[in-house]
Amino acid sequence: MLISAAQTPDDLAAMVRRRAAGLPLEHVLGWAEFCGLRIAVDPGVFVPRRRTEFLARQAATLAHEAAVPASHRAVVVDLCCGSGAVGAVLAAALDGAELHAVDLDPAAVRCARRNLAAVGGQVYKGDLYEPLPAALRGRVVILVANAPYVPTGAIALQPPEARLHEPRVALDGGADGLDVLRRVIAGAPRWLAPDGGLLVETSERQAAQADEAVTRAGLIPRVASSDELSATVVIGTRPSGTR
Numbered sequence: 001m002l003i004s005a006a007q008t009p010d011d012l013a014a015m016v017r018r019r020a021a022g023l024p025l026e027h028v029l030g031w032a033e034f035c036g037l038r039i040a041v042d043p044g045v046f047v048p049r050r051r052t053e054f055l056a057r058q059a060a061t062l063a064h065e066a067a068v069p070a071s072h073r074a075v076v077v078d079l080c081c082g083s084g085a086v087g088a089v090l091a092a093a094l095d096g097a098e099l100h101a102v103d104l105d106p107a108a109v110r111c112a113r114r115n116l117a118a119v120g121g122q123v124y125k126g127d128l129y130e131p132l133p134a135a136l137r138g139r140v141v142i143l144v145a146n147a148p149y150v151p152t153g154a155i156a157l158q159p160p161e162a163r164l165h166e167p168r169v170a171l172d173g174g175a176d177g178l179d180v181l182r183r184v185i186a187g188a189p190r191w192l193a194p195d196g197g198l199l200v201e202t203s204e205r206q207a208a209q210a211d212e213a214v215t216r217a218g219l220i221p222r223v224a225s226s227d228e229l230s231a232t233v234v235i236g237t238r239p240s241g242t243r
């Protein structure tokens with residue numbers, strides 16, 4: 001990949017030096033492949049993981065099943081969007097979707113704006129739901145979040161590419177890894193449309209607790225997993241007829 005990306009032998013030598021020094025391959029290349037899309041990944045921005053393709057595909061499937069009137073554009077929100085990879089896949093899969101994405105980290109917001117400009121995605125900087133326009137309340141058909149979920153004590157066990165080259169705010173989910181996810185789940189019902197779905201990625205070990213949080217929030221819970229990608233997604237659907 002480095003050979004095909006380099007313009008000159010000097011360029012290639014510089015790229016090899018950066019990779020050998022420990023930079024993630026995607027940061028050296030400046031992009032990652034995600035669900036067949038080329039996503040720009042700037043230095044210091046979380047590299048979209050292969051396992052998260054499962055989250056994106058589950059969200060696309062759920063969106064296709066949602067009964068959105070032909071005259072309406074499906075509203076999709078990607079919280080903790082990082083590079084915007086998940087939102088980009090959803091926008092590509094759902095013709096004409098109205099995409100909103102949020103991240104706390106200015107570098108991620110800049111990168112996501114670049115990746116989502118072509119599909120007209122709006123990217124906001126701020127904490128979870130706080131920067132979203134109030135007009136989206138009760139209208140979100142798909143709310144997807146790959147929030148940080150590594151327990152603080154497990155960060156030291158992450159590969160150096162993550163520990164040293166991705167920001168801590170992209171990884172650290174607090175003592176049990178669920179601090180941010182619990183806030184995402186608790187806030188979801190006010191934003192979801194009736195029958196709308198929340199989808200969050202967790203580890204296999206965290207799924208039961210996330211599932212309980214989804215139930216406490218008044219959503220109908222379900223867990224989906226992929227052995228092939230070692231991926232777990234907890235899904236909560238807002239029952240129709242609730243306010």
Ligand SMILES: C[S@@+](CC[C@H](N)C(=O)[O-])C[C@H]1O[C@@H](n2cnc3c(N)ncnc32)[C@H](O)[C@@H]1O
Nearest residue numbers: 046048080081082103104105127128146148170
């Ligand atoms: C695990 S990364 C996932 C990025 C992207 N969704 C993906 O799958 O490639 C988590 C992202 O959440 C962002 N983040 C962490 N806490 C946040 C918060 N309270 N509000 C908004 N974004 C947050 C981080 O800056 C980081 O970009």
